[in-house]
Amino acid sequence: MRMVHNALSGTAAAQxxxxxxxxxIANVMTPGYSRQGVVLATLVPNAGDPHSAGSGVDVAAIRRFSDDYKNLQLWQAAASRGELSAARPYYTQLEQVMGNSGSSLSVxxxxxxxxxxxxSADVGSSPLRDQVISEAGALAQRVNHLNRVYATQQASVNEQRAATLTQINSLSGNIAALNAKIAAVQSSEVNTSGLLDERDRQIDQLAALVDVRVMSQPDGSKSLTLRSGQPLVMGDTAATLGSSTQPDGSQRVTLAFAQETFVLANDNVGGQLGxxxxYERAVLRPMVAAVSTLAQELADxxxxxxAAGFDMAGNPGAPLFVFDAASADGMLQLAAIQSSQLGFSGDATAAGDSQNLLALIAVKDQQVVIPGLGSVTLSDxxxxxxxxxxxxxxxxxxxxxxAxxxxxxxxxxxxxxxxxxxxxxxxxxxxFQKMYQANMKVIAVANELFDSTLAML
Known part of the structure; x- marks a missing residue:
């Protein structure tokens, strides 16, 4: 009977x-899970049956509720947040170190x-001369401590970059593998919602590391490219990112895809990598160059x-600092000097003269050219x-x-x-429970009608 057929299709759809x-409901707490829903379609009557209302209902598809535009918004927001958050700890640390009175070069x-x-009140006083040498040594230690902080940050940036590249390569490989699975499963008309959810989660994690552009393909796969256009994932093939250290200590990031290798512009990749x-290009390395220049100008x-003055014995003054940017012990060191060798006098025959000392004090107001700042005084x-x-x-x-x-x-x-x-x-x-129960009731009524018909015969 047609009633039974219709009701059976209804119970199957309800189920x-x-x-x-x-x-x-089972995945209400699953991160990245996209809810699903059935798409029901009425079955039209068979040909040549003008008195039939229809042939029941069919489940046309299981729909995955996903909006590509909202996904793109989510991934772009992840890239922006990742780019800014990567540098935050380094800014905080450097601010604390440079602003601390114990390490401040201004202090x-x-x-x-x-x-x-x-x-200057008593040029011949040995204790006061010793105090000058002591403070010069303390100043050199401050410079070297700050330089070590910069070196530590540079090493940390390099290590984090290497770890980020490893994560990018891993996620790109996972996305390429999921592309292959989705294309294969989709061709066999199996529900791919779980695989699509997993791929979207992987893309979201990847977007936080490097800004990507995502394009859907007819076979269900997604192609990913970097902001500057280099391919990252194409179908089931993923690129490999790597880095190499340059002579100036910076790192160059490369992308290898198929038989091609691209050098990436370090300031145009976005995400944590960008x-x-x-931070390295615009903050850390300029700061290293500025402090190095400041230390060299101070020493020189x-x-x-x-050297323009005379010491207590009437000899030209000895150097107080030794600057060597490549020194393993510190780029600014205290020279081997005795307090009596400080050339404070402007007259070789007058040890108590302070003319050159006054000129030395005025050095702090001399203009120096510092990278990133231009012409400023030593003191400022x-x-x-x-x-x-x-x-x-x-x-x-x-x-x-x-962000x-x-x-x-x-x-x-x-x-x-x-x-x-x-x-x-x-x-x-x-x-849907009511729908199932109602269709079962239709089947029960149809059976009663069939039994009544048999009883009449």
């Missing part, structure tokens, strides 16, 4: 819907010049001024470097806060389409 609802310079001012590259000008250079770092850090912090909000909004937008709503699923559960 498929209940199975889908149960799958959604060290102030103490050094305070000792010079003190000795954030590390930007102080040594030059001392470090404070300007610290101020510029503070501005860059605050800009990074404010941008990161905005966090954008990411949260993107996640909320994604959830409005794809996440499981318990209340909605509870309603669906009741509705």
């Amino acid at each position: 498929a819907a209940l199975n889908t609802v149960s799958q959604n 060290g310079l102030d103490k050094f010049y305070a000792a010079l001012n003190a000795v 954030g590390l590259n930007h 000008r102080v040594n030059g001024q001392l 250079a470090y404070s300007q470097l610290t101020g510029r770092l503070a501005i860059d850090s605050q800009q990074n912090k404010a941008a990161l806060s905005t 966090e909000v954008v990411r949260a909004e993107a996640e909320s937008s994604w959830k409005s389409t794809s996440s499981v709503n318990n209340d909605e699923e509870a309603v669906n559960l009741i509705e």
